[in-house]
Amino acid sequence: MGLVVQKYGGSSVADAEGIKRVAKRIVEAKQNGNQVVAVVSAMGDTTDELIDLAEQVSPMPAGRELDMLLTAGERISMALLAMAIKKLGHEAQSFTGSQAGVITDSVHNKARIIDVTPGRIKTSVDEGNIAIVAGFQGVSQDTKDITTLGRGGSDTTAVALAAALDADVCEIYTDVDGVFTADPRVVTKARKIDWISFEDMLELAASGSKVLLHRCVEYARRYNIPIHVRSSFSGLQGTWVSSEPVVQKTQQQGEKQVEQALISGVAHDTSEAKVTVVGVPDKPGEAAAIFRTIADAELNIDMVVQNVSAASTGLTDISFTLPKTDGRKAIDALEKNRAGIGFDSLRYDDQIGKISLVGAGMKTNPGVTADFFSALSDAGVNIELISTSEIRISVVTRADDVPEAVRAVHSAFGLDSDSDEAVVYGGTGR
Ligand code: ADP
Ligand code: ASP
Ligand code: MG
Numbered sequence: 001m002g003l004v005v006q007k008y009g010g011s012s013v014a015d016a017e018g019i020k021r022v023a024k025r026i027v028e029a030k031q032n033g034n035q036v037v038a039v040v041s042a043m044g045d046t047t048d049e050l051i052d053l054a055e056q057v058s059p060m061p062a063g064r065e066l067d068m069l070l071t072a073g074e075r076i077s078m079a080l081l082a083m084a085i086k087k088l089g090h091e092a093q094s095f096t097g098s099q100a101g102v103i104t105d106s107v108h109n110k111a112r113i114i115d116v117t118p119g120r121i122k123t124s125v126d127e128g129n130i131a132i133v134a135g136f137q138g139v140s141q142d143t144k145d146i147t148t149l150g151r152g153g154s155d156t157t158a159v160a161l162a163a164a165l166d167a168d169v170c171e172i173y174t175d176v177d178g179v180f181t182a183d184p185r186v187v188t189k190a191r192k193i194d195w196i197s198f199e200d201m202l203e204l205a206a207s208g209s210k211v212l213l214h215r216c217v218e219y220a221r222r223y224n225i226p227i228h229v230r231s232s233f234s235g236l237q238g239t240w241v242s243s244e245p246v247v248q249k250t251q252q253q254g255e256k257q258v259e260q261a262l263i264s265g266v267a268h269d270t271s272e273a274k275v276t277v278v279g280v281p282d283k284p285g286e287a288a289a290i291f292r293t294i295a296d297a298e299l300n301i302d303m304v305v306q307n308v309s310a311a312s313t314g315l316t317d318i319s320f321t322l323p324k325t326d327g328r329k330a331i332d333a334l335e336k337n338r339a340g341i342g343f344d345s346l347r348y349d350d351q352i353g354k355i356s357l358v359g360a361g362m363k364t365n366p367g368v369t370a371d372f373f374s375a376l377s378d379a380g381v382n383i384e385l386i387s388t389s390e391i392r393i394s395v396v397t398r399a400d401d402v403p404e405a406v407r408a409v410h411s412a413f414g415l416d417s418d419s420d421e422a423v424v425y426g427g428t429g430r
Pocket of ligand 2 (some may be wrong): 136
Protein backbone atom coordinates (compact mmCIF):
# COMPACT_ATOMS: atom_id res chain seq x y z
CA MET A 1 0.00 0.00 0.00
CA GLY A 2 1.34 3.42 -0.97
CA LEU A 3 0.96 6.70 0.83
CA VAL A 4 0.01 9.80 -1.13
CA VAL A 5 -0.10 13.36 0.10
CA GLN A 6 -2.53 15.53 -1.85
CA LYS A 7 -2.92 19.28 -1.51
CA TYR A 8 -6.03 21.17 -2.60
CA GLY A 9 -5.74 24.93 -3.09
CA GLY A 10 -8.38 27.50 -2.18
CA SER A 11 -9.93 27.61 -5.66
CA SER A 12 -10.53 23.84 -5.54
CA VAL A 13 -12.56 24.14 -2.32
CA ALA A 14 -14.15 27.53 -2.99
CA ASP A 15 -17.70 26.44 -2.09
CA ALA A 16 -19.72 23.47 -0.83
CA GLU A 17 -19.82 21.96 -4.33
CA GLY A 18 -16.04 22.23 -4.58
CA ILE A 19 -15.60 20.55 -1.22
CA LYS A 20 -17.85 17.68 -2.28
CA ARG A 21 -15.98 17.29 -5.58
CA VAL A 22 -12.62 17.22 -3.78
CA ALA A 23 -13.98 14.72 -1.23
CA LYS A 24 -14.87 12.35 -4.09
CA ARG A 25 -11.41 12.70 -5.56
CA ILE A 26 -9.76 11.91 -2.22
CA VAL A 27 -11.99 8.88 -1.74
CA GLU A 28 -10.99 7.64 -5.21
CA ALA A 29 -7.32 7.78 -4.21
CA LYS A 30 -8.15 5.74 -1.10
CA GLN A 31 -10.16 3.22 -3.13
CA ASN A 32 -7.15 2.79 -5.42
CA GLY A 33 -5.43 1.23 -2.44
CA ASN A 34 -3.53 4.18 -1.00
CA GLN A 35 -3.29 5.72 2.41
CA VAL A 36 -4.25 9.34 1.86
CA VAL A 37 -3.26 12.53 3.64
CA ALA A 38 -4.96 15.62 2.20
CA VAL A 39 -3.67 19.10 2.95
CA VAL A 40 -6.23 21.81 2.36
CA SER A 41 -6.17 25.61 1.94
CA ALA A 42 -8.78 28.10 3.06
CA MET A 43 -11.91 28.31 0.87
CA GLY A 44 -11.59 30.64 -2.15
CA ASP A 45 -10.29 34.07 -1.19
CA THR A 46 -10.95 33.60 2.54
CA THR A 47 -7.38 34.48 3.54
CA ASP A 48 -7.50 37.78 1.61
CA GLU A 49 -10.88 38.58 3.14
CA LEU A 50 -9.57 37.90 6.64
CA ILE A 51 -6.55 40.15 6.00
CA ASP A 52 -8.87 42.94 4.74
CA LEU A 53 -10.99 42.52 7.84
CA ALA A 54 -7.96 42.71 10.15
CA GLU A 55 -6.76 45.88 8.40
CA GLN A 56 -10.13 47.53 8.95
CA VAL A 57 -9.67 46.93 12.65
CA SER A 58 -5.99 47.87 12.79
CA PRO A 59 -3.74 49.03 9.90
CA MET A 60 -0.75 47.08 11.23
CA PRO A 61 -2.21 44.13 13.14
CA ALA A 62 0.05 42.26 15.55
CA GLY A 63 1.66 39.26 13.86
CA ARG A 64 0.60 36.82 16.55
CA GLU A 65 -3.07 37.78 16.35
CA LEU A 66 -3.07 37.92 12.55
CA ASP A 67 -1.77 34.34 12.49
CA MET A 68 -4.45 33.27 14.94
CA LEU A 69 -7.06 34.83 12.64
CA LEU A 70 -5.71 33.48 9.32
CA THR A 71 -5.35 29.89 10.52
CA ALA A 72 -9.11 29.89 11.07
CA GLY A 73 -9.56 29.87 7.27
CA GLU A 74 -7.92 26.46 6.89
CA ARG A 75 -9.79 25.11 9.92
CA ILE A 76 -13.08 25.77 8.19
CA SER A 77 -12.15 23.90 5.03
CA MET A 78 -10.51 20.95 6.81
CA ALA A 79 -13.55 20.27 8.97
CA LEU A 80 -16.00 20.62 6.06
CA LEU A 81 -13.87 18.31 3.92
CA ALA A 82 -13.77 15.65 6.65
CA MET A 83 -17.57 15.91 6.94
CA ALA A 84 -18.00 15.53 3.16
CA ILE A 85 -15.78 12.43 3.13
CA LYS A 86 -17.71 10.85 6.01
CA LYS A 87 -20.91 11.54 4.06
CA LEU A 88 -19.43 9.38 1.27
CA GLY A 89 -19.08 6.53 3.75
CA HIS A 90 -15.37 6.81 4.51
CA GLU A 91 -13.59 7.61 7.75
CA ALA A 92 -11.80 10.94 7.92
CA GLN A 93 -10.24 13.02 10.68
CA SER A 94 -9.12 16.64 10.41
CA PHE A 95 -6.05 18.08 12.14
CA THR A 96 -4.69 21.59 12.61
CA GLY A 97 -1.06 22.19 11.62
CA SER A 98 -0.05 22.02 15.24
CA GLN A 99 -1.83 18.68 15.77
CA ALA A 100 -0.18 17.36 12.61
CA GLY A 101 3.24 18.11 14.10
CA VAL A 102 4.24 21.06 11.92
CA ILE A 103 6.85 22.77 14.10
CA THR A 104 8.13 26.18 13.00
CA ASP A 105 10.35 29.04 14.10
CA SER A 106 8.60 31.97 15.77
CA VAL A 107 8.56 34.50 12.88
CA HIS A 108 4.86 35.34 12.61
CA ASN A 109 3.27 35.59 9.15
CA LYS A 110 6.22 33.89 7.43
CA ALA A 111 7.42 31.14 9.74
CA ARG A 112 9.79 28.44 8.51
CA ILE A 113 9.15 24.77 9.17
CA ILE A 114 11.98 23.39 11.30
CA ASP A 115 10.59 19.94 12.04
CA VAL A 116 7.59 17.75 11.26
CA THR A 117 6.52 15.09 13.78
CA PRO A 118 3.46 13.53 12.13
CA GLY A 119 2.78 10.85 14.78
CA ARG A 120 -0.96 11.54 14.98
CA ILE A 121 -1.33 11.59 11.20
CA LYS A 122 0.51 8.27 10.88
CA THR A 123 -1.69 6.68 13.55
CA SER A 124 -4.82 8.07 11.94
CA VAL A 125 -4.07 6.67 8.46
CA ASP A 126 -2.83 3.36 9.93
CA GLU A 127 -6.22 3.05 11.60
CA GLY A 128 -7.83 3.38 8.16
CA ASN A 129 -8.79 7.05 8.21
CA ILE A 130 -8.20 9.66 5.58
CA ALA A 131 -6.26 12.42 7.36
CA ILE A 132 -7.10 16.00 6.47
CA VAL A 133 -4.51 18.58 7.50
CA ALA A 134 -4.92 22.35 7.62
CA GLY A 135 -2.25 23.85 5.36
CA PHE A 136 -0.21 27.02 5.85
CA GLN A 137 0.13 26.76 9.63
CA GLY A 138 2.22 25.36 12.43
CA VAL A 139 3.25 25.98 15.99
CA SER A 140 6.40 27.75 17.15
CA GLN A 141 8.89 25.52 18.92
CA ASP A 142 9.96 28.33 21.26
CA THR A 143 6.84 30.36 22.02
CA LYS A 144 4.24 27.61 21.39
CA ASP A 145 2.23 30.25 19.53
CA ILE A 146 0.37 29.44 16.32
CA THR A 147 2.23 30.59 13.20
CA THR A 148 1.56 30.83 9.47
CA LEU A 149 4.03 30.01 6.71
CA GLY A 150 3.45 33.00 4.42
CA ARG A 151 1.01 33.34 1.52
CA GLY A 152 0.61 30.17 -0.51
CA GLY A 153 2.17 28.21 2.37
CA SER A 154 -0.11 25.16 2.06
CA ASP A 155 2.12 23.95 -0.77
CA THR A 156 5.00 23.82 1.72
CA THR A 157 2.88 22.00 4.32
CA ALA A 158 2.12 19.31 1.74
CA VAL A 159 5.72 18.74 0.71
CA ALA A 160 6.96 18.81 4.31
CA LEU A 161 4.39 16.20 5.32
CA ALA A 162 5.21 14.10 2.25
CA ALA A 163 8.87 14.13 3.30
CA ALA A 164 8.16 13.34 6.95
CA LEU A 165 5.75 10.51 6.06
CA ASP A 166 8.04 9.17 3.32
CA ALA A 167 5.16 9.46 0.84
CA ASP A 168 5.41 8.05 -2.67
CA VAL A 169 4.26 11.28 -4.24
CA CYS A 170 3.04 14.74 -3.38
CA GLU A 171 0.17 15.85 -5.60
CA ILE A 172 -0.65 19.56 -5.73
CA TYR A 173 -4.18 20.06 -7.04
CA THR A 174 -5.05 23.51 -8.35
CA ASP A 175 -7.23 25.39 -10.85
CA VAL A 176 -5.04 24.86 -13.94
CA ASP A 177 -3.76 21.63 -15.54
CA GLY A 178 -0.18 21.99 -14.35
CA VAL A 179 2.78 24.30 -14.68
CA PHE A 180 2.58 26.21 -17.96
CA THR A 181 5.19 28.15 -19.94
CA ALA A 182 3.49 31.31 -18.58
CA ASP A 183 0.51 32.15 -16.39
CA PRO A 184 -2.52 30.92 -18.38
CA ARG A 185 -4.48 33.91 -17.05
CA VAL A 186 -2.14 36.18 -19.02
CA VAL A 187 -1.03 34.04 -21.95
CA THR A 188 -3.89 32.04 -23.44
CA LYS A 189 -1.37 30.30 -25.71
CA ALA A 190 0.72 29.05 -22.79
CA ARG A 191 1.81 25.42 -23.10
CA LYS A 192 1.62 22.78 -20.38
CA ILE A 193 5.03 21.52 -19.30
CA ASP A 194 5.21 17.71 -18.86
CA TRP A 195 8.33 17.74 -16.72
CA ILE A 196 10.43 20.48 -15.19
CA SER A 197 13.57 20.23 -13.07
CA PHE A 198 13.63 21.48 -9.49
CA GLU A 199 16.15 24.14 -10.54
CA ASP A 200 13.99 25.70 -13.26
CA MET A 201 10.87 25.44 -11.11
CA LEU A 202 12.69 27.17 -8.24
CA GLU A 203 13.53 30.11 -10.50
CA LEU A 204 9.98 30.30 -11.91
CA ALA A 205 8.51 30.21 -8.41
CA ALA A 206 10.96 32.80 -7.11
CA SER A 207 10.06 35.00 -10.08
CA GLY A 208 6.35 35.00 -9.31
CA SER A 209 4.79 31.84 -10.85
CA LYS A 210 2.56 31.28 -7.87
CA VAL A 211 1.35 27.88 -9.07
CA LEU A 212 4.01 26.51 -6.69
CA LEU A 213 5.59 28.32 -3.82
CA HIS A 214 9.35 28.80 -3.82
CA ARG A 215 9.82 27.37 -0.33
CA CYS A 216 7.82 24.30 -1.24
CA VAL A 217 10.06 23.58 -4.24
CA GLU A 218 13.14 24.19 -2.11
CA TYR A 219 11.88 21.66 0.42
CA ALA A 220 11.02 19.12 -2.30
CA ARG A 221 14.48 19.43 -3.81
CA ARG A 222 16.20 19.02 -0.43
CA TYR A 223 14.27 15.81 0.36
CA ASN A 224 13.96 14.71 -3.28
CA ILE A 225 10.15 14.51 -3.21
CA PRO A 226 8.64 14.41 -6.73
CA ILE A 227 5.71 16.82 -7.08
CA HIS A 228 2.80 16.28 -9.47
CA VAL A 229 0.97 19.56 -10.16
CA ARG A 230 -2.47 18.97 -11.67
CA SER A 231 -6.02 20.17 -11.80
CA SER A 232 -8.67 19.10 -9.31
CA PHE A 233 -11.27 19.92 -12.00
CA SER A 234 -9.99 17.60 -14.79
CA GLY A 235 -8.59 14.08 -14.89
CA LEU A 236 -5.57 15.08 -17.00
CA GLN A 237 -1.93 14.31 -16.24
CA GLY A 238 -0.27 17.43 -14.97
CA THR A 239 3.34 18.53 -14.63
CA TRP A 240 6.02 16.51 -12.85
CA VAL A 241 8.58 18.49 -10.91
CA SER A 242 11.51 16.26 -10.00
CA SER A 243 15.24 15.81 -10.29
CA GLU A 244 15.11 13.30 -13.14
CA PRO A 245 13.08 13.62 -16.37
CA VAL A 246 9.96 11.45 -16.39
CA VAL A 247 9.31 8.78 -18.97
CA GLN A 248 6.13 9.32 -20.95
CA LYS A 249 4.10 6.81 -22.89
CA THR A 250 3.23 7.98 -26.41
CA GLN A 251 1.06 6.21 -28.97
CA GLN A 252 3.57 6.41 -31.83
CA GLN A 253 6.91 5.68 -30.18
CA GLY A 254 6.02 3.71 -27.08
CA GLU A 255 7.99 5.24 -24.25
CA LYS A 256 9.99 8.41 -24.54
CA GLN A 257 12.03 10.43 -22.13
CA VAL A 258 10.79 13.98 -21.72
CA GLU A 259 13.61 16.34 -22.64
CA GLN A 260 14.77 19.31 -20.68
CA ALA A 261 13.51 22.43 -22.46
CA LEU A 262 16.02 25.12 -23.39
CA ILE A 263 13.65 27.76 -22.05
CA SER A 264 11.13 26.64 -19.42
CA GLY A 265 8.93 29.69 -19.34
CA VAL A 266 8.16 33.31 -18.60
CA ALA A 267 7.15 34.42 -15.11
CA HIS A 268 5.75 37.73 -13.97
CA ASP A 269 5.25 39.37 -10.62
CA THR A 270 3.39 42.54 -9.72
CA SER A 271 3.59 42.02 -5.97
CA GLU A 272 6.79 44.03 -5.45
CA ALA A 273 7.53 47.69 -4.93
CA LYS A 274 10.65 49.76 -5.55
CA VAL A 275 12.31 51.86 -2.87
CA THR A 276 14.86 54.48 -3.96
CA VAL A 277 17.21 55.97 -1.40
CA VAL A 278 18.03 59.37 -2.91
CA GLY A 279 21.22 61.37 -2.28
CA VAL A 280 23.47 58.78 -0.68
CA PRO A 281 27.16 59.78 -0.29
CA ASP A 282 29.14 57.71 -2.83
CA LYS A 283 31.60 56.17 -0.38
CA PRO A 284 32.34 52.68 0.96
CA GLY A 285 29.96 51.44 3.66
CA GLU A 286 26.82 53.28 2.49
CA ALA A 287 25.17 50.30 0.76
CA ALA A 288 26.11 48.17 3.76
CA ALA A 289 24.40 50.62 6.13
CA ILE A 290 21.21 50.67 4.03
CA PHE A 291 20.92 46.91 3.68
CA ARG A 292 21.91 46.27 7.31
CA THR A 293 18.96 48.46 8.30
CA ILE A 294 16.66 46.42 6.04
CA ALA A 295 18.04 43.11 7.30
CA ASP A 296 17.68 44.16 10.94
CA ALA A 297 13.99 44.78 10.21
CA GLU A 298 13.88 41.12 9.02
CA LEU A 299 12.94 42.12 5.46
CA ASN A 300 14.10 40.31 2.34
CA ILE A 301 14.96 42.29 -0.76
CA ASP A 302 15.02 41.14 -4.37
CA MET A 303 16.84 43.35 -6.90
CA VAL A 304 19.35 46.13 -6.19
CA VAL A 305 20.75 48.84 -8.44
CA GLN A 306 23.05 51.76 -7.72
CA ASN A 307 23.01 54.72 -10.08
CA VAL A 308 26.15 56.40 -11.35
CA SER A 309 26.95 59.23 -8.95
CA ALA A 310 26.84 62.82 -10.09
CA ALA A 311 30.46 64.06 -10.08
CA SER A 312 29.43 67.54 -8.90
CA THR A 313 27.67 66.38 -5.73
CA GLY A 314 29.37 63.05 -4.97
CA LEU A 315 25.89 61.72 -4.25
CA THR A 316 24.21 58.67 -5.73
CA ASP A 317 20.84 56.87 -5.59
CA ILE A 318 20.34 53.25 -4.56
CA SER A 319 17.14 51.41 -5.54
CA PHE A 320 15.91 48.03 -4.44
CA THR A 321 12.73 45.97 -4.78
CA LEU A 322 10.88 44.04 -2.11
CA PRO A 323 7.36 42.67 -1.53
CA LYS A 324 4.77 45.48 -1.33
CA THR A 325 3.60 43.98 1.94
CA ASP A 326 7.01 44.87 3.45
CA GLY A 327 7.13 48.37 1.89
CA ARG A 328 5.84 50.26 4.93
CA LYS A 329 8.26 48.50 7.28
CA ALA A 330 11.23 49.22 4.97
CA ILE A 331 10.41 52.93 4.72
CA ASP A 332 9.92 53.19 8.50
CA ALA A 333 13.21 51.41 9.23
CA LEU A 334 15.18 53.62 6.81
CA GLU A 335 13.56 56.83 8.10
CA LYS A 336 14.44 55.84 11.64
CA ASN A 337 18.07 55.36 10.66
CA ARG A 338 18.29 58.40 8.35
CA ALA A 339 21.00 60.12 10.42
CA GLY A 340 23.08 56.94 10.67
CA ILE A 341 22.94 56.21 6.93
CA GLY A 342 22.92 59.78 5.64
CA PHE A 343 20.57 60.28 2.66
CA ASP A 344 18.35 63.08 1.31
CA SER A 345 15.00 61.40 0.79
CA LEU A 346 13.14 58.18 0.02
CA ARG A 347 10.95 57.38 -2.99
CA TYR A 348 8.39 54.58 -2.99
CA ASP A 349 6.93 53.18 -6.21
CA ASP A 350 4.42 50.32 -6.11
CA GLN A 351 3.43 50.52 -9.78
CA ILE A 352 6.19 48.23 -10.98
CA GLY A 353 6.18 44.72 -12.40
CA LYS A 354 8.85 42.11 -13.01
CA ILE A 355 9.17 39.82 -16.03
CA SER A 356 11.56 36.88 -15.96
CA LEU A 357 12.69 34.38 -18.55
CA VAL A 358 13.82 31.04 -17.07
CA GLY A 359 15.65 28.11 -18.60
CA ALA A 360 18.76 26.01 -18.11
CA GLY A 361 19.51 26.46 -21.83
CA MET A 362 20.53 30.04 -21.13
CA LYS A 363 23.88 28.88 -19.80
CA THR A 364 24.98 27.68 -23.23
CA ASN A 365 23.02 29.97 -25.57
CA PRO A 366 24.62 33.39 -25.84
CA GLY A 367 21.79 34.90 -27.91
CA VAL A 368 19.09 34.54 -25.26
CA THR A 369 19.70 37.86 -23.50
CA ALA A 370 19.75 39.79 -26.78
CA ASP A 371 16.52 38.13 -27.98
CA PHE A 372 14.84 38.88 -24.65
CA PHE A 373 15.66 42.60 -24.80
CA SER A 374 14.70 42.78 -28.51
CA ALA A 375 11.29 41.27 -27.73
CA LEU A 376 10.71 43.87 -25.02
CA SER A 377 11.82 46.77 -27.18
CA ASP A 378 9.66 45.58 -30.12
CA ALA A 379 6.72 45.63 -27.69
CA GLY A 380 7.67 49.20 -26.69
CA VAL A 381 8.39 48.22 -23.09
CA ASN A 382 10.83 50.39 -21.13
CA ILE A 383 13.22 48.61 -18.73
CA GLU A 384 13.98 50.07 -15.30
CA LEU A 385 16.10 47.40 -13.56
CA ILE A 386 17.82 44.22 -14.71
CA SER A 387 19.07 41.21 -12.79
CA THR A 388 20.29 37.79 -13.89
CA SER A 389 21.24 34.38 -12.56
CA GLU A 390 22.80 31.52 -14.52
CA ILE A 391 19.39 30.38 -15.73
CA ARG A 392 17.22 33.52 -15.44
CA ILE A 393 16.98 37.09 -16.75
CA SER A 394 14.60 39.49 -15.00
CA VAL A 395 13.62 43.06 -15.73
CA VAL A 396 11.49 45.58 -13.89
CA THR A 397 9.01 47.61 -15.97
CA ARG A 398 5.85 49.64 -15.35
CA ALA A 399 3.14 47.35 -13.94
CA ASP A 400 0.81 48.28 -16.81
CA ASP A 401 3.29 46.93 -19.36
CA VAL A 402 3.53 43.48 -17.78
CA PRO A 403 0.82 41.50 -19.65
CA GLU A 404 1.96 42.78 -23.05
CA ALA A 405 5.63 42.17 -22.22
CA VAL A 406 4.97 38.61 -21.03
CA ARG A 407 3.07 37.78 -24.23
CA ALA A 408 5.78 39.34 -26.41
CA VAL A 409 8.59 37.38 -24.74
CA HIS A 410 6.55 34.16 -24.77
CA SER A 411 6.01 34.45 -28.54
CA ALA A 412 9.57 35.53 -29.28
CA PHE A 413 10.94 32.37 -27.69
CA GLY A 414 8.59 30.12 -29.66
CA LEU A 415 6.67 29.03 -26.58
CA ASP A 416 3.16 29.69 -27.98
CA SER A 417 1.01 26.57 -28.27
CA ASP A 418 -1.09 25.83 -31.38
CA SER A 419 -3.92 24.33 -29.36
CA ASP A 420 -5.98 26.00 -26.66
CA GLU A 421 -4.72 23.85 -23.83
CA ALA A 422 -4.39 26.59 -21.20
CA VAL A 423 -7.69 26.26 -19.35
CA VAL A 424 -8.36 28.14 -16.12
CA TYR A 425 -11.03 26.18 -14.25
CA GLY A 426 -11.65 28.40 -11.26
CA GLY A 427 -10.24 30.93 -8.87
CA THR A 428 -10.31 34.69 -9.12
CA GLY A 429 -6.57 35.12 -9.70
CA ARG A 430 -6.42 37.27 -6.58
P1 ADP B 1 -4.21 27.41 -5.35
O1 ADP B 1 -5.39 28.14 -4.80
O2 ADP B 1 -4.59 26.07 -5.91
O3 ADP B 1 -3.02 27.36 -4.43
P2 ADP B 1 -2.88 29.49 -6.80
O4 ADP B 1 -3.77 30.60 -7.21
O5 ADP B 1 -1.94 29.70 -5.67
O6 ADP B 1 -3.78 28.22 -6.63
O7 ADP B 1 -1.99 29.02 -8.05
C1 ADP B 1 -2.59 28.69 -9.27
C2 ADP B 1 -2.52 29.87 -10.21
O8 ADP B 1 -1.14 30.15 -10.51
C3 ADP B 1 -3.15 29.68 -11.56
O9 ADP B 1 -4.53 29.91 -11.54
C4 ADP B 1 -2.39 30.66 -12.44
O10 ADP B 1 -3.11 31.86 -12.64
C5 ADP B 1 -1.13 30.99 -11.64
N1 ADP B 1 0.11 30.78 -12.39
C6 ADP B 1 1.12 31.68 -12.47
N2 ADP B 1 2.10 31.22 -13.23
C7 ADP B 1 1.73 29.99 -13.66
C8 ADP B 1 2.34 29.01 -14.49
N3 ADP B 1 3.56 29.18 -15.03
N4 ADP B 1 1.67 27.86 -14.72
C9 ADP B 1 0.46 27.64 -14.17
N5 ADP B 1 -0.18 28.55 -13.38
C10 ADP B 1 0.44 29.71 -13.12
N1 ASP C 1 -4.73 30.20 2.50
C1 ASP C 1 -3.35 30.63 2.41
C2 ASP C 1 -3.22 31.72 1.37
O1 ASP C 1 -4.18 32.10 0.74
C3 ASP C 1 -2.40 29.51 2.17
C4 ASP C 1 -2.55 28.81 0.84
O2 ASP C 1 -3.57 28.93 0.17
O3 ASP C 1 -1.62 28.09 0.48
O4 ASP C 1 -2.14 32.22 1.20
MG1 MG D 1 -1.15 28.47 -4.15
